[in-house]
Amino acid sequence: MNAIFFSILAIFSLFVFMNLGKIKASKKQMDRDDRIKWGNRRRTSFFKNKTTIVEGKAEEVKDDKDK
């Protein structure tokens, strides 16, 4: 009896896995701000914090030049 119960549980669970696994997760799961970001974001955020350097000759801008 014990063996039959656990066999049915195993087969039913595998059936659930094979069918449910192919369905996309609910919006409640996917549309969250606190989702795990599996990629390495360290490099991106590192570069985001750097200032953008434009090559060329520096020139002083005076606000009253055009006036």
Added chain:
Amino acid sequence: MSKHSALNTFGRSGNPAFTRNFDNTGALPQTERMTLDGAVNKTAILLSLCFAGAFIGWNIPALAMPSLIIGTILAFVTIFRNPSKAGTTAPFYAGFEGVALGGITVFAEAQYPGIGIQAIGLTFGILASLLFCYKSGIIKPTENFRLMIFSATMGIALLYLVSFIMSFFGSGIGFIHSNGLFGIGFSLFVVGIAALNLVLDFDFIEEGADQGLPKYMEWYGAFSLMVTLIWLYIEILRLLMKLRSR
């Protein structure tokens, strides 16, 4: 910047497979991208190979230990050397681990008849119920959740390693193997952590399919699910053995 200093220092993921593959998904054609269907089908293939291996291990239990060693080496090769070759290494891993599990189950069955099918039923029962909880959004994995599970998993691995090394000197960490309340409590904790690792695997596969990772990551996702399932099965078997020996 994240409020967690560990994340700022070490980045989001320590797993080389994840960090290598999540950044270059843009140029892949649709047919070469990871899908949920593909990952589930490949998990089914690995499970079938594991069962075939278990049949061999059940009939020839002497193969259990060499298969366990080969399987462990294959797992390390897949994780740290070349995740893109998971399509080749993961089926061998599943087969060899299956042989090992077959041998271990014969040993357990000899002591406590009927324990094997109970462990299999509970393992797949946990798999299905956690998958439902994940898909429906009842369990929501976050960065904090991952840090917690990762720390606990590493702690357990370290404890097992220390116990393994101590066993060479005729000593050991007693409560890990005892059938007292503390030993059973420890086993329950380990089963819980192994089960929650499944949620991380589901999230990785879901995110990978969403981002359109390369096709071979289906094998890698299926492989990571198999690693967790095999660990969960062994821990459930240990827990049931402790309970039955009381």
